[in-house]
Amino acid sequence: MKISFLKIISISLVVFSIIVFFLALNIDKRYNTEKIVGNNVDNFEIVFLNSVEIFTKQDLTNDKYHLINIWASWCLPCKKEHPILMKLKKENNLKIVGINFKDKKLNANNFLRELGNPYDFSLSDKDGTKSILFGVYGVPESILINKKHKIVTKFIGPLNIKDYEDILQLLNEK
């Protein structure tokens, strides 16, 4: 049986197009934290919320985990996750770094006075540019960093009870 050259090319083109479409449609286009988890934290310099001093990567100690929490007083989900942060404050193996995102200092301080201050370090990112270093695109977001300053996990949205348990489990890992 003789198969014409024309038919071979036509079939190859159809098969090729199907493969390209199949591969392209299977790409996950949602934002995920895959890229950032496992990386070392970049060097950063962020000003404290209530002073002109600067907090840098060198201020992250090597003996504890750090949870970087990006929050704002105008953000309702931040209020929702606040009790979880207050619970995490009690953990000896963890220090919480709060980055106040695009907020007014007065409102931020009122928020902490009203609901309690879970942060060991309160920092301020007035224009949101410092948070880009942590791959942030909204609030609240939290990043857990291990003792070697590697990003262990990232939470998008408010922390819930399951996230709390996951964090405790990670803190207790040897």
Add this chain to the structure above:
Amino acid sequence: MKNKFLIIFFCLFFQELSADEINNLESKIFKNLRCIVCQGQSIAESNSDFAQTIKIVVRDKIDQGDNEKEIYEFLAEKYGEWIIYKPKFNYINSLLWFSPYIVLVFGGLLIFKYLKRRKQ
């Protein structure tokens, strides 16, 4: 006196030129970045909070002397390759880059063969 005027003129002219170059680079980068919190908009088109922040970061990076490639690499490291419209040329994306040429060559051959057969 005439020379002094010429020097001042050229200084101002080149200063203007370099400012234009920076603006062009800025808008080129903004157009090639996807606003990941918007529906089908680039950073250049979007007025969202996220887009405004990315614009500031890109401007800061240009001021620090980073080139276009370094800026894309920085943002792709934080948000994934999805943030860049123009896909990088690598092993995984090679099919994407070459497929139009492959289709063009094979399509051309197909038309050529078809026309030749009709003539016969």
